[in-house]
Amino acid sequence: MLLPKGLLEFFKGTSARLKDNACHIYLEELNIYPEHLQGARLTSKGFYDEVAIQDFPLRGKVREVTLDMAASMERIVRRSFPKAQLVTDRFHVQQLVHEAVQEMRIAHRWEAIDQENREIELSRECGRAFVPDRLENGDTKKQLLARSRYLLFKGEDSWTPSQAYRAELLFHRYPDLEKAYRLSRSLARIYQTSKMKGVAFTKLAHWYNDVELAGFKSFNTVSRTIQNHYKTILNFFENISTNASAESFNAKIKAFRAQFGGVTNVEFFLFRLSNIYA
DSSP states (O other), rough: SSSSSTGGGGGEEEEEEETEEEEEEEEEOOOOOOGGTTSSSSOOOOOOOOOOOOOTTTTTTTOOOEEOOHHHHHHHHHHOTTEEEEEHHHHHHHHOOOHHHHHHHHHHHHHHHHHHHHHHHHHHHTTTOOOOOOOOSSSHHHHHHHHHTGGGSOGGGGGHHHHHHHHHHHHHHHHHHHHHHHHHOOOOOOOOOOOSSSHHHHHHHHHHHHHHHHHHHHHHHHHHHHHHHHHHHHHHHHTTOOOOHHHHHHHHHHHHTTTTOOOOOOHHHHHHHHHOOO
């Protein structure tokens, strides 16, 4: 992948190192006789001085790149791999929807906290001890909203019995949260069930209309994202490609870096990474 095709038929790699934000690969020419001169007496005339060849052999060979929705990353890919098809990773799209649902949950939680504070102050003015109202499962409204965080990320078939009961109580009191949750799950089903780009396009268009009709302020970012990236979002359905493995490895690198409170010697840090994860 890193060297032009056929190069290693005539050269062998002797070493490689990172220098000046570039990968320097050192090659040594092999002592190979041309086929039509096999058996002839040849006299060596020596070698030319070594030369540095600057190249990017991957350019033009990469057909598809899966990436997030950062504009800077898109510019890098378009410049480095101009012929590659760009794919917006499905998990980044779904993450936006999950964050929109969580934003609505958090807004309701702040309202519940504010209401509880007012009730506490009123109880003090009346000289009574404050006793919060509790729901059927023992949660207060504040606790119900706090403890519902993880169930909103999961499908109903993955809920535990306690989560299913909590979801029933949550959606009964906050129907807008149920509607937002259904929107997030319907997007996940589009990714899970659509195998053709045309079919996915139709389903995403209907889903987008449902989002518009719902009128949730927290979903505005999702709507704009789909408008701005719909072509690369749809490209996912051609080869069903994700960058999950790259994201996983990136998380490992971040965790490794965090153990040492940052990196001062980048070259040594990359050396340690290659020894641990290569």
